[in-house]
Amino acid sequence: MTENTDAILVATALRGDAESFSRLCEQYYPALVAIAYTQLADRGLAEDAAQEALLAAYRDIARLKKPERFAGWLAAICRNIAIDMARTRARQEHAGIEDCSPVLNTSRNENDTVAVVREIILRLEPDMRDIIYLRYNSQMSYSRIAQMLGISEEAVNGKLRRARDKIRRELQRQASKETEP
Amino acid sequence: MNPRNDEDRLDELIARAADLGKVEFDREEWLDRLAAEPEKPGVSTPQTHSTTSESHRKIWRTIMESRVTRYSVAATILVAVSLVLSDPFGWLDGRHGVVLADVVERMNEVKTMTIRERRVYYEAGKDEPWFKTNVVQYVSSDRGIVDEQYGEDGQLQGRAYIQKDPPQITIMLVGEKKYVKLPLTDSATRLMERLTPKALVEYFKAGDCTDLGTATIDGHEVTGFETRDSGLFPISGQYRFLFPIKDIKWQFWIGKDQPLPVAADLELTTGRGLFTVFKELRITCHDYDMEYDPNIPSTVFDPNIPADYTPLNLESTLKENAAWLGVGGLPAAGIIACRRRRTRMRQRQTV
Numbered sequence: 302m303t304e305n306t307d308a309i310l311v312a313t314a315l316r317g318d319a320e321s322f323s324r325l326c327e328q329y330y331p332a333l334v335a336i337a338y339t340q341l342a343d344r345g346l347a348e349d350a351a352q353e354a355l356l357a358a359y360r361d362i363a364r365l366k367k368p369e370r371f372a373g374w375l376a377a378i379c380r381n382i383a384i385d386m387a388r389t390r391a392r393q394e395h396a397g398i399e400d401c402s403p404v405l406n407t408s409r410n411e412n413d414t415v416a417v418v419r420e421i422i423l424r425l426e427p428d429m430r431d432i433i434y435l436r437y438n439s440q441m442s443y444s445r446i447a448q449m450l451g452i453s454e455e456a457v458n459g460k461l462r463r464a465r466d467k468i469r470r471e472l473q474r475q476a477s478k479e480t481e482p
Numbered sequence: 483m484n485p486r487n488d489e490d491r492l493d494e495l496i497a498r499a500a501d502l503g504k505v506e507f508d509r510e511e512w513l514d515r516l517a518a519e520p521e522k523p524g525v526s527t528p529q530t531h532s533t534t535s536e537s538h539r540k541i542w543r544t545i546m547e548s549r550v551t552r553y554s555v556a557a558t559i560l561v562a563v564s565l566v567l568s569d570p571f572g573w574l575d576g577r578h579g580v581v582l583a584d585v586v587e588r589m590n591e592v593k594t595m596t597i598r599e600r601r602v603y604y605e606a607g608k609d610e611p612w613f614k615t616n617v618v619q620y621v622s623s624d625r626g627i628v629d630e631q632y633g634e635d636g637q638l639q640g641r642a643y644i645q646k647d648p649p650q651i652t653i654m655l656v657g658e659k660k661y662v663k664l665p666l667t668d669s670a671t672r673l674m675e676r677l678t679p680k681a682l683v684e685y686f687k688a689g690d691c692t693d694l695g696t697a698t699i700d701g702h703e704v705t706g707f708e709t710r711d712s713g714l715f716p717i718s719g720q721y722r723f724l725f726p727i728k729d730i731k732w733q734f735w736i737g738k739d740q741p742l743p744v745a746a747d748l749e750l751t752t753g754r755g756l757f758t759v760f761k762e763l764r765i766t767c768h769d770y771d772m773e774y775d776p777n778i779p780s781t782v783f784d785p786n787i788p789a790d791y792t793p794l795n796l797e798s799t800l801k802e803n804a805a806w807l808g809v810g811g812l813p814a815a816g817i818i819a820c821r822r823r824r825t826r827m828r829q830r831q832t833v
Contacts, residue, residue: 330507335500344502419499437493437500469492 311368326355329372332439332449333379339430340383342423350386354379373451421471429464432457594778595621598771606751606762615639625783643785652785659791694733700770702744704735726753745770
């Protein structure tokens with residue numbers, strides 16, 4: 302789906318075409334969950350955040366004067382909501398409230414390589430995390446990721462490459478630490 | 483291991499680590515959440531433009547909180563449904579003792595009708611009515627339909643016009659001194675076409691009907707017929723989110739002395755939709771005092787908006803919400819438990 306396609310769908314959705322919004326929802330919901338997950342590291346909370354984002358977008362759609370920027374606008378809403386939720390959770394933790402889980406509550410029993418990689422990903426810079434999840438989980442193209450994050454395809458490519466390098470180096474570092482006498 | 487294999491291995495690890503499982507949007511849960519959600523100030527949406535969203539929010543809140551408004555909107559659909567009353571009998575033809583061909587022929591000659599209706603709304607599963615109205619409908623085969631809705635106190639609450647020319651719906655809200663005009667867009671026109679007597683007759687031809695026997699109504703000896711909808715109501719597909727009818731039961735009572743309907747009863751249950759204020763409803767309509775070819779002044783069909791009424795900018799809101807609630811077109815697949823935040827917060831999910 303291109304920016305132009307989005308623009309057409311948003312415009313027709315605003316004119317009352319239900320099918321158009323259906324397609325937008327189907328298209329973006331998984332990506333919103335992925336973006337929220339990079340902030341919250343909790344699938345359930347991420348889905349909450351994604352739904353909140355749709356509600357907020359629904360309430361504020363009149364603000365969107367450039368329908369071709371719908372994807373980036375929606376992603377920004379979702380990220381803001383997820384960040385707010387993460388902050389709230391952090392405050393609750395700080396206050397000693399037990400009903401919350403830390404962002405990186407890695408189980409020491411889940412000590413396999415995948416868990417280690419997941420932890421490394423969630424320690425990357427936020428934009429790298431987004432790209433990793435949009436690329437590997439949502440399986441979005443570079444152009445679609447660029448559209449959602451409001452950056453160029455070249456930037457997506459570069460950040461993804463740097464993210465992979467970091468993950469590889471960190472894995473190697475941890476592996477060498479484990480083999481040290 | 484060669485570098486290529488290393489890269490593939492890294493890709494595989496990252497893909498597994500980033501796998502969140504299948505994520506799908508669930509329309510019903512989202513609508514639940516929308517209905518339950520109080521307005522939340524402070525949500526950080528990008529400030530890209532000066533905004534009219536506040537007014538939209540107020541309008542939406544008006545729709546959600548005003549009984550008159552919500553039911554005036556809902557009434558527009560029910561008015562359309564009631565079109566069937568002007569020619570619902572083709573499906574019965576030849577199968578019952580009443581000479582139904584005569585009914586159809588006679589109905590085709592009718593140019594105007596007035597109908598009185600008692601319309602009661604119940605929330606699903608509740609016995610106490612949620613809302614009651616008395617309705618007077620004026621029907622003209624040339625001009626359209628006017629639906630006047632009165633409260634229990636006899637006060638006029640609202641008036642809805644469905645005009646053929648120009649093709650538009652006009653709703654006047656007496657209490658609020660507001661009015662709104664909704665053009666019959668292509669989509670809406672298609673919806674209306676599905677609700678015409680012809681379309682409904684076509685539909686009902688596909689169903690079975692039951693002979694209810696004879697009775698006396700208002701001094702007329704009548705024969706009754708009943709049919710039940712089995713999910714094939716003409717509001718289908720992408721329009722179902724507006725007024726998602728689950729089940730419908732029609733009863734018609736036809737006079738023996740003259741081949742015309744004397745009374746009709748309609749009971750329908752709905753799912754959550756824009757025009758049901760996201761509630762599951764049971765709605766009963768009892769139509770009586772049907773007059774045929776009365777002399778109705780043509781001005782009745784002209785929306786005559788008093789000078790002190792101001793426009794309610796409902797059109798854009800309805801369009802907007804219709805669009806956004808158009809997730810009705812989505813297949814409801816997967817489960818998103820929007821209420822699970824509380825429980826999830828108690829669970830320490832490992833990452």
